[in-house]
Amino acid sequence: MNFSVILTTVGILAAVSAGLSVIISVADAVLNNYGTCQLDINNGEKLLSVKGGSSLLSLLASEKIFIPSACGGKATCGLCKVGVLEGGGPLLLTEEPYISLEERKQHIRLSCQVKVKTDMKLRIPEELFNIKEFLCELVEVEDMTYDIKRLRLKLPAGESIKFKAGQFVQFYSKPYGKVREEAFRAYSISSKASETDHLELLIRLVPNGIVTTYVHTALQVGDTVRLSGPYGDFYLRGDCEELVMIAGGSGLAPIRSLVYDVIEKGLPHKMRFFFGANTMRDLYYMEEFTQIERDYPQFKFIPCLARPAPEDNWQGVTGFVTVALEEQVADSVSKEAYLCGSPGMLDACIKILKTKGFTDETIFYDKF
């Protein structure tokens, strides 16, 4: 092999690639330069000046408006829907599978596919404005059970989070041990909605879970944690007289927030909270809920143990939550149900609730 042949090959290839890159860069600068575009959100409620040429999703994110997206802008999750009233151009083939005919009439688009090229008029649901990113300090960690930890996080000074009780935040883990990448998972907020400078999360250790293992093994008090939120449509509707609440394990988190919300706002709803666990060692927050039960007659707390150990001396309901539900909820008249827990437990409970007359409109749940 002649050495000069290798050199020529490398040289020519480098020259051609460099030439093409220059041409593409120039074309990008000329063709993809749409100047400054004005984004008018919700009829003048918010006016943004952005540099055109990128996707609406990324431009909004750079302006700190976080549209939920699970796929990161590849048009595969269909979550990043916003209303584009003007300046969005025609609906793209990539969007068609995710936008129903009804949504087309309302000018709903996938923000990851819409490119900002001109001034635009947008309609974005109010609650998405509240979604922010926070760099919180972990101020307290407490073992609630052998596998559930309570994290108390302090928001940066001067910042506050406004959320509806029951909503969740996304928690970003950092690389640790063998895990080299950042990951994020959703956790419900368990603290009171009235407390806006701190957040509390209940995180159960999932075997081999990337983020839960991070929380349980690597995270230390004083560490900085990145969160974004609040997200989710699991919150109190309240068009009824009684709330039936059901939780298992760390599913207690959003329910705790909901209970405090009802009490602090002085709402008249009766509440019945069924909390399912296996044995005594899975129960937590027992004293707190028993205390609330004593102080507020509108609240009933019904812990259920599926397999209490003999030494537990369990006096309460024995069996799955579904058993207690069957016995203690007579009908669905003026009731709403709020469920949070594992899919298996939720499906079983929803089945029972439906036999009692609950419908998809009166059952709200958060599966994990």
Add this chain to the structure above:
Amino acid sequence: MAPNISPLVILIASIFTSNMILSNFLGMCSYLSVSTEYKTANGLGMAVTLVLVLTTAINWPIYTYLIVPSNLFYLQYIIFIMVIAATVQILEMGMDRYTPDLHAKLGIFLPLITVNCAILGVILFMVIRNYSFVQALLFSFGSGLGWWLAINMLAAIREKLATTKLPPGVKGPALAFIVTGIMAMAFIGFSGIFTIQ
């Protein structure tokens, strides 16, 4: 020396007698996967034709004035591919800017076309057969039209077949292959007109 064939003959021949799909079996992958719906197949066919003509028009001078004089034949494949990729990239940006409606229709196909072997195939045929610039241009245009015609036919047939009762064994891609084979046989009927090699 360029072969002594009228460019018009090349145009007609590349559509019918040496059809990119039905006689050369090039570009089969997107041909089979994007032919379930007539509308999208039509869009892809249009985009392939456009890219074919454009990349041939750019690669011909590069081959003639850069690769041949400097004796770089061993680099031709990689250079052709890079030029195709860059052209498609710029074409997409340009279409997005000036013809947003067309971009909305063809946009998602353009990256797919970069790796369509019919595009590279046409350029390599052009090199092997020593076509002149005009011959190469009409050859690429004809090949594009032929590809477009074939995918449109298959898509139309598959749309009809979608509502037909079929034995389970031939449903889906299997039937597409059978249909393509029958279409290819039918196209042999054109080969009496003239052939180009």
